[in-house]
Amino acid sequence: MRLVSYRDRGAPGVGVMADDTGFVALPKVAPDLPRGLRGILELGEAGLRRARAAAESRAPDLRLDQVSLDPVIPDPQAIWCLALNFKRHIEETRLSTSPDHPQIFLRIPASQVGHNQPMLCPDPKIARAYDYEGELAVIIGRGGRHIPEREALSHVAGYSCYNEGSVREFQAHNRQFGLGKNFERSGSFGPWLMTPDEFGDPYAQTVTTRLNGVDRQRGALDDMLFTIEKVISYLSTGYAIRPGDVISMGAPGALPLRPGETAEQFGPIKVAGVVHMKPGDVVSVEITGLGTLVNPIVADDTAI
C-alpha cells in the first residue's frame, strides 16, 4: 500500500494510491479516520488496516496532479537524520565519523515540502552551495523504547524518499549543523509512504539523485554504515520512538562530474561531485521499488 498526504483546495487528507497517478481519498471513504497520516499511524495497526479496507477495490477519486502533496508526514514529532552513513560519502567528504555510534542531527518540519512542491534556493547573497542529498526515509509506526535490533523492523510503518537539502556554508558555520540543515522549505519528503509488505527488503534497493535528469548520486542501500535496525535500536536507548517519526538514513556517494564538467562552473563545490541546486533546476530522488520524489527548485524571493 502507498499512502499520500495531500491538500485538496486547502483541506488536508490522506489518500491510498490506486495506481501510479490516482488515489482513493480517505476523508471521503473513511471519514472517521484521522485527517493526518500521523494520526492514522497513532491508531496502531488498526489505522493502516482500516485505510486499506476502506480503499480496497475502489476506483481513484483524485489524481496527484489535482492536489498539492504535503510531506508524507507533515507534522512528525522528530525528524532524525544521519550524517556520513554511506561509506562512499564518508570518503568523498574526507570527514571522520565514529564507527561505533551513528552521527545524528535533527530537522524541523518547516524545512520540508512534499513531492512536486518547490524547494527554495537561498538568495545568492545568503548562500550559494545549496546541495541535494537523496536518502531513504524510514517512518515509524509502532512506538517503543529499548528496542532490540531483531525487533526494530516491526516498528516501521513504511518507507519513502527524502531529499535532505543542505545549505553547506551555514552547515559549516560552526560545529553543529543547526540552521544549515533547516532552511525554510529546503528539503523534501515523498511522494508516498510505501508499506514494508510492498517494498520488501530495503537493502536490496538503490537510491539515485538526479539534477535536471543527470545522475549525480547513487548508492546501494546495503552500503550503510549503520543499518535501519541499528539506528532504531540506538535511538530507543534514550528516546521513545513515536508513530510518524522520521529517520532519514543519510546520503550515498556522489558520482564523478561528467567529461567536460568542471567544479568551477557549478560554483564553490563543498562535497566532491555534488553540484549545487539553482532556481530553474529539477531535482529527483529515486529509490528502486519505491518511487521517485521530484521537486522544482525555486528562488527564495523573501525580501532581504
Added chain:
Amino acid sequence: MRLVSYRDRGAPGVGVMADDTGFVALPKVAPDLPRGLRGILELGEAGLRRARAAAESRAPDLRLDQVSLDPVIPDPQAIWCLALNFKRHIEETRLSTSPDHPQIFLRIPASQVGHNQPMLCPDPKIARAYDYEGELAVIIGRGGRHIPEREALSHVAGYSCYNEGSVREFQAHNRQFGLGKNFERSGSFGPWLMTPDEFGDPYAQTVTTRLNGVDRQRGALDDMLFTIEKVISYLSTGYAIRPGDVISMGAPGALPLRPGETAEQFGPIKVAGVVHMKPGDVVSVEITGLGTLVNPIVADDTAI
C-alpha cells in the same frame, strides 16, 4: 505578565499568574482563546492583550500546586539551542567555537518537561553523565524573516528558564549532538513565560543553577558571545521564525567544586565543575527578576 501552561485533571490550559502561587485560568475567563500558549501567540499581539484583559483584577482560580505544569510551550515548531555561548563555558570545556557564527542544534518537544515535573535520569547501564545546563529561554511572539538586529527584540513574546539537560556520553558519541541532547524528558522549560515589559533588560540579569541547593553554575547574561538580537537575526536569514519558537541561549560557566569535593565522588565528570544529576536530586535554574525552575530527578525506570 507571567503565563503558565498547565494541565488540570488532564485538560490543558493557559493561566495568567495573579501572584507567585495562584493564577487565573484562561479557559474559564476567556473560553474563546486557544487552549495552548502557542495558539495564543499565533493570534499576534491581540492574543496576549486579550489574555491580559481577561485576567485583569481577577482573583486566582487555581494554585500551581493544584495542577501539573507543562513546558511553557508544550508544542513549539522549533527549539533552537546554543552551544558554547558563554565565554566561561567555552573556557571550561576547552572546545573551540566560531567567533563569527553561533553554534546551534535542536531539541525536540519530547525532551522537555515543565516546572516541578520529574526529569528522567538515564539508567546507569546506559549513561552516567547526566548534566544540568541552566539557560535563558527566549520565546518568539511575532514571526518573521530577515530580521535586522535592531528589530529582533520586538519579535520576542517573553522569557523563561530552560534546563538543557544533557547526556554527555551520547553527546560525545559522534560529531553531532543528536540523541545526547534529546533523551526522553531530560530537560525542563518553565515555570512561566514572563513578558518583556515585566522582565526588563535581560542582559542585566544573572542565571544560577543549583543542585540540591548548592550553587553549581552562574553567569551574568551579558557574558553571551552571541546576543539574543544576533541569534534571532541569524536564524531569520534562513528560517521564518514562528510564534512559540524557543531559543535557549546556552549555559554559563560552572562554579568550582567546593572544598573537600573531588571529581571522583561525582563519577566521570565531563565538564569541569559540572557534577552529574542523580535520582533523588533536586535541580533548579534561577534567573534573577524572572523566576526559578525546579525539577526533581527521577530514575528512568523504563525496562531495558
